[in-house]
Amino acid sequence: MDEIIRVKNLYKIFGDRPLKAIEALKKGESKNDILKRYKLVIGVQDVSFSIRRGETFVLMGLSGSGKSTLQRLINRLHQPTRGEILINGTDIVKLGQKELREFRRKTFCGMVFQNFAILPHRTVLENVEFGLELQGVEREVRENKARKMIRQVGLEGNENSYPSQLSGGMQQRVGLARSLAVDADILLMDEAFSALDPLIRRQMQDELIELQAKMKKTILFVTHDLDEAFRLGDRIAIMKDGQIVQIGTAEEIIAKPADDYVRAFVEDMDRTAVLTAGTIMQPVRETAFPADGPRTILRKIRRNGLSGILVADANRQLKGYIIADHLADYIRKHSEDKDLTLRKDLISQPTVVTSETPLNEVLKSYKDVQYGPVAVVDGRNRLQGVIVRGAVIAALSEGARTESNTNDADT
Amino acid sequence: MFPFRIPVRDWISKGVDYLVSEYSALFDAFSSLVYFLVDHLKEGMLALPPLALMAIIVLITWKMAGWRVALFALFGLLLTENIGLWDALVETLSLVITAELLVMVVGLPLGIMAARRDRFDAFIRPVLDFMQTMPAFVYLIPAVMFFGLGLVPGVVATFVFALPPLIRLTNLGIRQVPAELIEAADAFGATNSQKLLKVQIPVAMPTIMAGVNQSIMLGLSMVVIAAMIGAGGLGEDVLRGIQRLQVGQGFEAGLVVVILAIILDRITAGFGNKSNQHS
Numbered sequence: 001m002d003e004i005i006r007v008k009n010l011y012k013i014f015g016d017r018p019l020k021a022i023e024a025l026k027k028g029e030s031k032n033d034i035l036k037r038y039k040l041v042i043g044v045q046d047v048s049f050s051i052r053r054g055e056t057f058v059l060m061g062l063s064g065s066g067k068s069t070l071q072r073l074i075n076r077l078h079q080p081t082r083g084e085i086l087i088n089g090t091d092i093v094k095l096g097q098k099e100l101r102e103f104r105r106k107t108f109c110g111m112v113f114q115n116f117a118i119l120p121h122r123t124v125l126e127n128v129e130f131g132l133e134l135q136g137v138e139r140e141v142r143e144n145k146a147r148k149m150i151r152q153v154g155l156e157g158n159e160n161s162y163p164s165q166l167s168g169g170m171q172q173r174v175g176l177a178r179s180l181a182v183d184a185d186i187l188l189m190d191e192a193f194s195a196l197d198p199l200i201r202r203q204m205q206d207e208l209i210e211l212q213a214k215m216k217k218t219i220l221f222v223t224h225d226l227d228e229a230f231r232l233g234d235r236i237a238i239m240k241d242g243q244i245v246q247i248g249t250a251e252e253i254i255a256k257p258a259d260d261y262v263r264a265f266v267e268d269m270d271r272t273a274v275l276t277a278g279t280i281m282q283p284v285r286e287t288a289f290p291a292d293g294p295r296t297i298l299r300k301i302r303r304n305g306l307s308g309i310l311v312a313d314a315n316r317q318l319k320g321y322i323i324a325d326h327l328a329d330y331i332r333k334h335s336e337d338k339d340l341t342l343r344k345d346l347i348s349q350p351t352v353v354t355s356e357t358p359l360n361e362v363l364k365s366y367k368d369v370q371y372g373p374v375a376v377v378d379g380r381n382r383l384q385g386v387i388v389r390g391a392v393i394a395a396l397s398e399g400a401r402t403e404s405n406t407n408d409a410d411t
Numbered sequence: 412m413f414p415f416r417i418p419v420r421d422w423i424s425k426g427v428d429y430l431v432s433e434y435s436a437l438f439d440a441f442s443s444l445v446y447f448l449v450d451h452l453k454e455g456m457l458a459l460p461p462l463a464l465m466a467i468i469v470l471i472t473w474k475m476a477g478w479r480v481a482l483f484a485l486f487g488l489l490l491t492e493n494i495g496l497w498d499a500l501v502e503t504l505s506l507v508i509t510a511e512l513l514v515m516v517v518g519l520p521l522g523i524m525a526a527r528r529d530r531f532d533a534f535i536r537p538v539l540d541f542m543q544t545m546p547a548f549v550y551l552i553p554a555v556m557f558f559g560l561g562l563v564p565g566v567v568a569t570f571v572f573a574l575p576p577l578i579r580l581t582n583l584g585i586r587q588v589p590a591e592l593i594e595a596a597d598a599f600g601a602t603n604s605q606k607l608l609k610v611q612i613p614v615a616m617p618t619i620m621a622g623v624n625q626s627i628m629l630g631l632s633m634v635v636i637a638a639m640i641g642a643g644g645l646g647e648d649v650l651r652g653i654q655r656l657q658v659g660q661g662f663e664a665g666l667v668v669v670i671l672a673i674i675l676d677r678i679t680a681g682f683g684n685k686s687n688q689h690s
Binding site: 072077101110114118119121133134135 | 595
């Protein structure tokens, strides 16, 4: 995957004569000392990272961590103090006012704001047209595009309403449609769903995921909500004091927090929504083949001290599950039959999940099933591993334990 | 107490004299422009039959402020005609409208400039304080020196008096536009003029309209005073009432000023509400 944004050693210091703060930082002075001594506020310090085309990249941190500042540096709503921001290979820090304007128009889908920032005197349609109108797109063309986007975000019928007539969730759909109507590469979203109540927020997150699957934008999403970050982000950067503490996928961050700060964050989180079946599954010790005789299968089960066994063919295609007790009964009843074959109804359908299934759904499936393991398969129904109850319980206990368990599963 | 007197009055007199003698051509040109505006407006309105003009005013009032105010306007204007003050009302109205047009032409750009540049704001603030607190009568003297007696100095004095609220409220309205809206415009690649025309002015419109409303009200109060330098209109009747101690005549004219004030206030407030109703 090619990268669309690369940020190198970026600094943003607020106040007069900001370079003094960079010197001081290099000497190891703290943020607070610099604020007291030079009256300079450090927004972002020495940040480097890159974003891949088409990914949803989340900047996560508490207020004051510099996440919104960093986002505003990337479209230069804030002027960087030092450093490079390469977008599609252009260093935007060096652009003049006019070039910058052109660059924003063709590269960014504007921005989606926490408090929507839609214009109160314009109708929904006129608001969605805004970005295109600024670019001088003809009325008819922009109106068509705007109507299409309004349909995409589920606002049709409200084209002529004014923002004050809409709920918060609907207003943010207008904000989203306004951005998407521009149809540029990068979508910036600043705490876009934070002002909405939890149910609507959830719904908007789902819809964004859905839209993103169709649109394949590069999204830079800022949030203070870890659940949201983990739900939306392909990768997440956790920020603190103007620096990025850790970058990784949700699972990487959960499984291996970079420091105590991240660990403290991650502890409060609903682990079952982030950990997937893949992280806690264990290798299958032994499977039965469909052609195996009943006695062979029973021996395999007993040898491993199991209560049942998964059946898979030579290509590891999952065929079913056999319960040891049922099999033993069957053999006892037909003990004289030397060429006993496996009766079809002995093979039951096990609970099956994919390695991407979140743990909370694995737990749900546990409620319906009284026996046997949960089988983990890939997209083509090939057996990848099993989840046993003990591993699930271990994963739900605190962070350090999970880490070691995941490692066990890998080996 | 002091062995000397600071000759403030001489400075001002000399300054005004200098302006009058050196720039008389400029003042004359401006004077004829203003006279042309007021006079044509007045003659145009007087050329209509009173009932037709009344109907227009009542219709506008109805549109902007609802039928109750329109009904009030109808009776008020009929009363004015009945007591023989219709021509005076038209004259006053044309004076106020002309002065207000000038106020908008000058005030809006100055207000916008003050909102965008802090240094200009810091400079213009004391000037506006001066304009607003200097007793209105004082403007009459230089106005007469620059423009003679009659309608034009009346318009100019009214203009000076009515200008500050529009500049102040335009400035305030634009400064109060939420920062997120400005950021949004920037993020979508707006030029400065796009930002001004598509975001700042429309969002500030309710406040700007409040400024227009305020300056019309101030203008109306000044128009009466301007009668002292021969601006004519309702003020002239008020003045005559004072000079001859005719209470009834003075109050009649005063009452018509009030009627006109209420109509103009409700119309401009209606404009403000209309631009406000979506925010």
